[in-house]
Amino acid sequence: MNPLRPAGIIIGLALILGVFIIGIGIFATQSDDDDDAAPTPVPEVATSDDSEAEAPVGESDATAPDETPEVTVDPEEAAAPGDDDVDSMPEADDEAEAEEPDSPPAEPLTEEELQQYQPNELGQIMVLMYHRIEAQDNPEDVWTRTPDQFRGDLQWLYDNDFYIIPIRDYVRNEINAPAGKRPVVLTFDDGTVGQFRMVEQDDGTMAIDPDSAIGILEDFFNRYDDFGRGGLFSILPLAPFAWPDAEDQRQFAEDKLNWLIDNGYELGNHTVGHINMRDVSDEEIKSELARAEDMMAEYVPDVDVSVLAVPFGVYPEGGDTAIFEGWEYEGRQYELEGALMVGAEPAPSPVHVDFDPMWIPRINSDDEQLGRWFSFVEENPGIMYVSDGNPDTITIPADVHPWLVDTLDESKTEGKEVIRY
Numbered sequence: 001m002n003p004l005r006p007a008g009i010i011i012g013l014a015l016i017l018g019v020f021i022i023g024i025g026i027f028a029t030q031s032d033d034d035d036d037a038a039p040t041p042v043p044e045v046a047t048s049d050d051s052e053a054e055a056p057v058g059e060s061d062a063t064a065p066d067e068t069p070e071v072t073v074d075p076e077e078a079a080a081p082g083d084d085d086v087d088s089m090p091e092a093d094d095e096a097e098a099e100e101p102d103s104p105p106a107e108p109l110t111e112e113e114l115q116q117y118q119p120n121e122l123g124q125i126m127v128l129m130y131h132r133i134e135a136q137d138n139p140e141d142v143w144t145r146t147p148d149q150f151r152g153d154l155q156w157l158y159d160n161d162f163y164i165i166p167i168r169d170y171v172r173n174e175i176n177a178p179a180g181k182r183p184v185v186l187t188f189d190d191g192t193v194g195q196f197r198m199v200e201q202d203d204g205t206m207a208i209d210p211d212s213a214i215g216i217l218e219d220f221f222n223r224y225d226d227f228g229r230g231g232l233f234s235i236l237p238l239a240p241f242a243w244p245d246a247e248d249q250r251q252f253a254e255d256k257l258n259w260l261i262d263n264g265y266e267l268g269n270h271t272v273g274h275i276n277m278r279d280v281s282d283e284e285i286k287s288e289l290a291r292a293e294d295m296m297a298e299y300v301p302d303v304d305v306s307v308l309a310v311p312f313g314v315y316p317e318g319g320d321t322a323i324f325e326g327w328e329y330e331g332r333q334y335e336l337e338g339a340l341m342v343g344a345e346p347a348p349s350p351v352h353v354d355f356d357p358m359w360i361p362r363i364n365s366d367d368e369q370l371g372r373w374f375s376f377v378e379e380n381p382g383i384m385y386v387s388d389g390n391p392d393t394i395t396i397p398a399d400v401h402p403w404l405v406d407t408l409d410e411s412k413t414e415g416k417e418v419i420r421y
């Protein structure tokens with residue numbers, strides 16, 4: 001079932017490109033206003049004792065214009081990675097590992113276990129942001145991660161006790177990670193082809209490209225069963241994973257989107273035309289958000305796309321998220337549960353006073369940002385969220401890191417037991 005016609009697709013892609021480039025120009029000139037509009041910049045992270053960890057929110061904005069030329073170049077086809085791992089590729093129809101088994105009901109941690117795991121559920125959570133996973137040799141390109149860089153990111157996360165959780169669990173304050181693990185969220189914007197590419201094997205069958213993001217993730221999940229699973233793919237529904245310049249991938253759109261949902265990944269809203277929300281009317285915003293959701297539901301019936309990766313990170317005029325909270329379009333009601341920013345620091349715990357699901361900060365996956373924050377984590381372990389293994393309890397150390405003192409918002413702990421140790 002393909003709801004799209006080729007002419008519409010071509011026009012749509014042209015629109016996306018045009019809006020993208022125009023939008024970035026506006027984005028660059030207005031990014032300061034953006035920062036002012038954000039109610040939860042978590043400035044402590046960026047300005048406290050470690051000056052090396054400084055991460056002004058505007059910094060990622062300042063680099064955004066670099067994205068413009070990258071949108072129009074096409075390095076990936078010329079530099080397609082080798083497919084010598086073809087035999088180990090996960091199959092698109094493999095449903096054997098569709099669901100992470102639920103953790104057994106957790107007993108309260110013993111004093112010994114508390115000391116062993118050092119849970120800190122008031123700590124911060126990294127939400128990483130990826131755009132393109134492609135071979136490339138331009139170190140200035142902050143919007144492309146090579147397959148090997150991405151593998152390195154995942155290996156670092158695994159080696160440092162991180163555990164991949166769905167964005168919805170974070171937004172809903174239902175984080176479910178084993179005791180002692182640090183939750184992390186992976187997000188992928190734009191549905192670029194390098195995120196999920198199908199390739200033909202020697203025997204003529206199709207399989208997931210082991211050098212695409214999904215191929216790399218599946219390889220990790222197969223090797224490490226204590227790494228969690230998931231990733232939010234905020235696609236552009238006119239050409240899911242068929243952009244840029246990957247017409248041959250269009251035929252797999254429905255299979256890919258269903259495969260993602262069946263295998264523990266999530267789909268996010270990114271509007272239909274990658275609009276700059278400051279540029280358009282409220283009615284246009286409502287239409288773009290609703291139609292994106294409807295188009296994805298044509299591929300995957302009843303799909304939940306209630307988290308929005310805000311295009312360019314540019315929120316509606318004045319930082320007003322009222323529409324996100326709920327709107328009507330052509331007689332139907334819609335609502336978002338969360339919205340993701342562009343930049344530039346770890347996100348607060350869902351029970352932190354600064355937590356606002358409509359303003360979730362993300363860390364861009366370039367060497368500079370990741371290097372900064374990975375070092376920050378290593379140097380400041382007491383600031384990071386560490387799970388107690390039980391989604392029904394909020395466990396916080398008595399001697400919490402100075403940045404986290406008095407930052408628990410009791411109103412966000414409803415239905416949960418708060419344990420201090």
Ligand SMILES: [Zn+2]
Binds near residue numbers: 190274311
């Ligand atoms: Zn985007």
